[in-house]
Amino acid sequence: MRGGVIVRLAAFLVAAAVLSGCDSGEEQAGPPPTEVSVVTVKPEQLEVITELSGRTSAFRVAEIRPQVTGIVQKRLFEEGTKVEEGQQLYQIDPALYQANFDAAKAALAKAAANEKAERARAARYKELVAVNAVSKQDYDDVMATLAQSSADVATAKANLDTAETNLAYTKVIAPISGIISRSSVTEGALVTANQATELATVTQLDPIYVDLTQSAADLLRMKRAMAEGRIQGAKGSKAPVTLKLEGSEEQYGGTGELQFSGVTVAPDTSMVQLRAIFPNPNAELLPGLFVRAIVQQGVLENAILVPQQGVSRTPDGKAQVWLVGDDEKVTQKTVTALRAVGDKWLISEGLESGDRVVIAGVQKLQPGVEVKAVEAGEGTQQPAGAAQQQGQKP
Numbered sequence: 001m002r003g004g005v006i007v008r009l010a011a012f013l014v015a016a017a018v019l020s021g022c023d024s025g026e027e028q029a030g031p032p033p034t035e036v037s038v039v040t041v042k043p044e045q046l047e048v049i050t051e052l053s054g055r056t057s058a059f060r061v062a063e064i065r066p067q068v069t070g071i072v073q074k075r076l077f078e079e080g081t082k083v084e085e086g087q088q089l090y091q092i093d094p095a096l097y098q099a100n101f102d103a104a105k106a107a108l109a110k111a112a113a114n115e116k117a118e119r120a121r122a123a124r125y126k127e128l129v130a131v132n133a134v135s136k137q138d139y140d141d142v143m144a145t146l147a148q149s150s151a152d153v154a155t156a157k158a159n160l161d162t163a164e165t166n167l168a169y170t171k172v173i174a175p176i177s178g179i180i181s182r183s184s185v186t187e188g189a190l191v192t193a194n195q196a197t198e199l200a201t202v203t204q205l206d207p208i209y210v211d212l213t214q215s216a217a218d219l220l221r222m223k224r225a226m227a228e229g230r231i232q233g234a235k236g237s238k239a240p241v242t243l244k245l246e247g248s249e250e251q252y253g254g255t256g257e258l259q260f261s262g263v264t265v266a267p268d269t270s271m272v273q274l275r276a277i278f279p280n281p282n283a284e285l286l287p288g289l290f291v292r293a294i295v296q297q298g299v300l301e302n303a304i305l306v307p308q309q310g311v312s313r314t315p316d317g318k319a320q321v322w323l324v325g326d327d328e329k330v331t332q333k334t335v336t337a338l339r340a341v342g343d344k345w346l347i348s349e350g351l352e353s354g355d356r357v358v359i360a361g362v363q364k365l366q367p368g369v370e371v372k373a374v375e376a377g378e379g380t381q382q383p384a385g386a387a388q389q390q391g392q393k394p
Helices: 002-029 095-130 136-169 217-227
Strands: 034-040 046-064 070-075 088-092 171-173 178-180 202-216 231-233 241-246 256-265 269-279 290-307 319-324 330-341 346-349 358-362 370-377
Touching: 034 319, 046 178, 046 269, 088 358, 095 136, 136 171, 202 217, 202 256, 202 290, 217 269, 217 370, 241 269, 269 346, 290 330, 358 370
Parallel strands: 034 370
Antiparallel strands: 034 358, 046 202, 046 290, 070 088, 088 171, 178 202, 202 269, 231 290, 241 256, 241 290, 256 269, 290 346, 319 330, 319 358, 330 346
């Protein structure tokens, strides 16, 4: 009987010890590490794109004005249509100018005849003065008359050229090819040479200019980055440009190129003027149209992009990220975020290739806490796109 009690007591003690050991093990294991989603930093090549506002302007504009005075006899074009360089637009009454031309032509013929007679006379006097048949003074007088006759011929030729030019000006010619505006005069109207009011305007729309403005600070920052080699200039001598019409996301079909950037800064806006040129064969772009231009200004080598959800703000405005170290513990680090690139931030300082940035599960993180890092799937990341100059710092 006593032996049975001892056996039961021993069994009880063994069970109690086992249960005590289990409880102790659970207390020592503690809660599992927090699971977080991370992305590993991988430098990549990034196109540097600037989106700028601007307006279109005509490639060339010619204001048609008369160069002679007279009555308009004919208008030889249809308003609003395309005219070609050299095409006649108006006919001014040529009667008076034709008469002046005929008179100048006759005057030249008369002067030429007089010169011919004087030249023959001078040749005879040259032989006579050689044998002392005439005086030296008579010979000098003949030579002076010949020189005067030659001058009269030159004057007559100049007058004939003037008369011929004025006669040609009675035909008003288009100096450039383009779309012509409405006419400000009709047949029978009196026009005067070089009058202030134009008869019509010819506007060349193909190609067409796009005048843009960019912040002087942004332009200076871009030039410094190129000078330091951090950004490689766009391929070719001129940067390619694409257009979007104002208020629309539809892209204009043609691709233009940046012609130049201004050398002065507007004192009231601190902006620099840029000009691009675009093909416009169908005259879809009209002067004065508001547009948005996407300028490809270069390529940024070794760009570091981080999803926006992985970057937070401190109370003083600095950008910070959570990093997972080799020991699987997290630390917080301050970074420099330049601009938004799609759904990511472009980081210029603070991160290196191979760093693991936490993008999900940061709510319960504390410095030094051990975590379980899970690499974010490719499906959770959006394509990087291209760097936008007009983006704001995070």
